[in-house]
Amino acid sequence: MKDTITLSVFRGDHTGGEERSYDVPVTEGMVVLDAVHYIQQHLAPDLAVRWNCKAARCGSCSAEINGRPRLMCKTRLDVLGEGVIHVRPMKSFPVIRDLVTDVSWNYRVARQIPGFTPAHPAPFVMHQVDVERSQEFRKCIECFLCQNVCHVLRDHDLKSRYVGPRFMIKIAELEMHPMDTVDRIDFTQKDAGVGYCNVTKCCQEVCPEHIHITDNAIIPMKERVADEKYDPVRMLVRAIRGR
Amino acid sequence: MAQAVTPQASSPARPREVPWWAQPLATVVALGVFSLYALWEALTHTSGRYHNYLSPFFSPDVHSWGVRVLPALWVLWVPLLFRATCYYYRKAYYRSFFWDPPACAMPDAKPNYRGETRFPLVINNLHRYFLLLSFVVLAFLWKDAVDAFFFRSGFGVGLGSIIMLVNVVLLTVYSLSCHALRHLVGGRLNCFSCSRGAMVRYSLWKRITEWNERHAMWAWMSLFSVWITDLYIRLLISGAIHDPRFIR
Incomplete structure (x- = not known):
């Protein structure tokens, strides 16, 4: 040196x-x-x-x-x-x-995500197997490097259509929480814009906390959205059951 | 003593350990050459059988079921759609062929970007169905792998038997490490501890998660194993090589 x-x-x-x-x-x-x-x-x-x-x-x-x-x-x-x-x-x-x-856009996005809504007030009894997925996401230090490298935000400035990787892990954390009762699938597809992510994993590559953003948060959320919005068999079953 | 020196131009050089274009180029070459080979194989041959060996390009053996016109095309659409909608290959082709983006922090090639929100890329959301179809093909490939150990003279082990076995094992691990399967077996649950059945699904989910961490590696290894298996059987059919037999 x-x-x-x-x-x-x-x-x-x-x-x-x-x-x-x-x-x-x-x-x-x-x-x-x-x-x-x-x-x-x-x-x-x-x-x-x-x-x-x-x-x-x-x-x-x-x-x-x-x-x-x-x-x-x-x-x-x-x-x-x-x-x-x-x-x-x-x-x-x-x-x-x-x-x-100026990273204040991120804080405005955070406020739009439907918050944690438990069926009954804390304290809860939860098992480790049920919270370990969310615990990985809670390592996030909000450095916004993932937001910065995400080409949807970086190159196309589609901040009005896609919330970015940091908030996809926030949504995943809440969606996978065993005590939460809110359905965020519609929000994830329409407001959060999960379809704009093309899973090129740059967010995961730059994360200093080594959170598996794409594999453990975005792809599982894409699959949950597919369950509700794209899977024809599940949609048919829901239609027959009337819900 | 440190000191401020003359201002430089605002556009910096971008030194990196590996040139940004190396990975996209390698992917384009590998997938491009494989695609050309697959087209050549599918469009110019009607059978991939050499005695008890059957090429994965022609399995299930629709030729023996009476399909005479381009039998490989009746088979290949399943693995093609399974791989085209695979989360790993999506990353690979979005980066390498679409340049959306070509590498991290490198600019996208196109100004208009819609991600996977519109046709045709929205079809990627049906990956789970192509996974299920690929299990049907996989069942035939396992049958072919077992058949590869039974020659006219009885049980034996040839180089082709081993190649076909390794191929089907790699294809199985690739399929079982799929992100969609990970979701289907347990990822969609929020509470694993709520029932005994959910705990069983949690165990399966944990196992698939371990395999899933190497999904890209299985994707490439299984692609090359299919390629090698077909090429080996094609060379046997053409008479260019002979199959060494280790156990007769």
């Missing part, structure tokens, strides 16, 4: 901007966020960056490092090779300034 490394960091806002290069001294075990902090402390005090825990727990420091969505606090410099390291804000969301993006 070289003694210094060059970071090319996006500087600008929603009206535009450009990358600027900074030389940063390298220390053992340094991560991209450390380098960005060095720039902020020594070279560009006005550099805007969102961060909090520096431990891959808070999901604040999401960015695009050499074109790949990653957490800056979890990306070591020594895995990025010897060349210039490009650091840019998440592409799917409007830039507020430099590396900080």
Whole structure:
């Protein structure tokens, strides 16, 4: 590893901007966020960056490092090779300034999802076999890297039609909950837009919590929607039974 | 001492460990060559039988049932639709052929995108039916694999017997690791502990989930095993090679 490394960091806002290069001294075990902090402390005090825990727990420091969505606090410099390291804000969301993006659309989506509605108030007695699927989804730290890499949101900006992978796991978590009573299948198809996902698994590839977003949440939800909306035999049986 | 240096252009280079186009290209080559081979096999041959060996392209043996016109086409539509609607192959062809997207964080090729909300791609939601049909074909392939160990002289083991057995095992694991099957056996339940029957389904779901984690690997291995099995039997029929017999 070289003694210094060059970071090319996006500087600008929603009206535009450009990358600027900074030389940063390298220390053992340094991560991209450390380098960005060095720039902020020594070279560009006005550099805007969102961060909090520096431990891959808070999901604040999401960015695009050499074109790949990653957490800056979890990306070591020594895995990025010897060349210039490009650091840019998440592409799917409007830039507020430099590396900080406006992710408030996600919180508006979260409010639209029908909430947990148990048959009776807590406390519940639940078995581990019934909650282990939901527990995987609860590892989500809301870094929104999956939302950023999802091509439906990233390239086509279909935010009005598809809620994105983060909220597909939220819906799956609620749908698979043994105590929940709400039917979200119609919502999943029409409002959440599960049909827009073409299961190319990029969300799963970038998830820092290694949640199997596509395999364990989106595909099971597609199958549940297929049960209700596309399976002709099940639709016929329901019609005969009158429900 | 670190210092700010001259601003650069806003479009960065995209260094990656493997070039982004490597995976789509490999998929296009593998699926493209296999498709051309399958077309050649289906359109130019009326039988895939060599003594007790039957090519998976011609199983069930509709030729012996009286179908004389392109018998392979009467068979191949089932595995074709099963694989075309498979969740793994969807990822593969959306990335490689449609470029929706070609690789993660790379731009899509087309401006208009509708996902799987419209015809014909909405048909992918019927994957479960093509899975059930593929089990029928699989039953015939198991019969063929057993027949491959019984020669005119009685029980024996040839290289073809082993190839056909490996092929049907790989096809079985590929089918049993299917996402739709995982849903049907237990994934659709919300409460596994609510009844004894649900716990049985939970056990099945857990097992299929383990296999499902390698679904892509089974998809490729079973595709190549079908290819190798058919090619081996075709070469036997043509007389280009002879079948080594390990047990007579």
